[in-house]
Amino acid sequence: MCDLLTILSLSPYCRLLFVDNEFSTIKLKMEDSSGRDHVVVVRLGAGYPYKAPDCCVDLPVAFSISWTPQTNIQDIYNQVLSTLESLKGFWDTLDEIDTKTWVLEPEKPTRSATMRRIAIGNNVSITIDLDPRHPNMLPECYFLGADHVVQPLKDKLNSNVHLWDPDVGLLQNLKDILEIDFPSKSDLKKSDFTMDCGICYAYRLDSAIPDQVCDDPHCAQPFHQACLYEWLNGLPSSRQSFNIIYGECPYCTKPITLKLLNKPF
Ligand SMILES: [Zn+2]
Ligand SMILES: [Zn+2]
Structure with a gap:
């Protein structure tokens, strides 16, 4: 208790x-030190001070207190603080993305969330997954959108990857390498990027978003996997070969394919 008052x-x-x-x-x-607030819950169990207390903080890395019976609350405070400071670069990077771009997912990122899906344009987005210990390195990237839009982005990523500069922020690196500018928050609304499914007319179906997009550039209508699967299954003209279903887009009747990756439904 005295420790607590001291801190x-x-x-x-x-x-x-x-x-x-x-x-x-x-x-x-x-x-x-960047002015971000963190809630820390410390539970002193029955074995305290011989057993380490539980310490819960919303972090993207595993955290446990190194404990001896002489460890006091001041030490816990210091250990938590040094862990928070070690993640400064990771949170600075994500805060920049959250403030300057349209993050489509997660809707309300927690401090432990390493993933962001960022809008690039209408029905095109990039998902990045950051390594909390190496936020300046090239993260894992996945694109979502119609092939004719996504393929050039993948090509840019592959051919420009050597331009990645760890001394420049992640956002600037992504812009340089993909040769794009992310849509600005001041000009556009989030609803400009979150298009509803063309079959069920909703955006969210359970937790799924419409991530299947018609490849026809004039159509580019997005659908939920589950909705498109049901639609194509009901068409007498559609056929399945291995894990790919071939059929027609419900909107423009051009050919559309659905890859059954990991059955989400
Ligand atoms: Zn749907
Ligand atoms: Zn279509």
């Missing part, structure tokens, strides 16, 4: 949010 009086970056009557659950709000 609260010493650090202007730590605030007590909650403590229960037994002083066994302590909830703190900690601010990192």
